[in-house]
Amino acid sequence: MLRLGQFFQTVLGIIFRHPVTGATIIPILPDGRIVLIRRHDTGKWSLPGGIVNWGEDIPTTVKRELEEETGLTLVKIHRLVGVYSAPDRDPRLHSIAVLVEASVQGTMGAQDTLEVSEVEAFAIGSLPKGDLSHDHDRQLQDYLSGVTTVA
Template identity: 35%
Template sequence: MDEEESEFLARYDPRAFPAVAVTVDVVALTIRADALHVLLVERGSQPHAGRWALPGGFIRPGEDLPEAARRELAEETGLAPRVHIEQLAGYGAPERDPRMRVVSISYLAFAPDLPDPQAGSDAADAAWHRADRLPELAFDHGRILADGLERARDKLQYTPLATAFVGETFTISELRGVYETVWGVPLHAGNFHRKVLSVPGFVESTGETTESGGRRGGPRSRLYRAGAAGLLHPALLRPAKDEETR
């Protein structure tokens, strides 16, 4: 820092500007019982006490945004921060929070078959809710959640995001189940299998198979793991609600 900059900072008064607070909100998604679920907390304090909301809160001094998102997720739900997390968007409408001007940076979090959460911090309760059976949410969290769901559905087309919803190893059938659940449409098993294996770096074979062929004693299925691709080319295009992939 040079002398001119040092003198400027010594004279600078941040109180000359309106106060703005920064929060993080997390859209945490998982698949439970073959349905897409989102993690919500019941607010234990005002404003909007008793209403459901996304996990989140104010950032702390010296805390980076992703760090704050992981901390809030752990504090309000008891879930270990072992999930894939990425930034979604920023929300800063002047009246979005009745307390003061609050800008929220939202995050998407994904993990397979997460356990039941335990409420902590200032949350009265925490629970998984089916994404198609949601209560009215506090603040503008309904909009944030809708944006998060649409982002997840879009990203399945051109990134290997679906592998974040399954375990370290998985079958192509299990991967197809992720796409069907998140997109909400049935997919042709054979075509999906062919398309997945035609995308370089999407998945790679482990050389192993499942222990059995299921309840009917069918052939064993090959096991795969996530590949090194960051983008899918060609993309797996999302079909319309009333059609299957061909």
């Protein structure tokens, strides 16, 4: 019985004492606009994305999260923009975000209306920079600067 208790303690330690991995997307429409979502919990604009589910890889997570949060379909992942791992980057928990640039297509509309209140496409010059959710201002700036970041 002691071994079973140690096993559960180890599993719980792994689950609750390690960062959660997620994917964040810079979705680019065919006309060059960037798609953002407005989060229900904070009311702030955000890049779409979410946690990698058990058994998923990053491309599968990107495809799923795009569809759930924006209604858009993934055409192609173009580049890795960065990996963001600062413990305070997400106010809810310690998470690691893998940021990719992706071409998308389709009709915008939030599928997950519990998480997303609005979906909008912005020209680069009209992006609502300065008060994005999480560390998405930094992620967006890294993308626009053309750098690849590990932070």
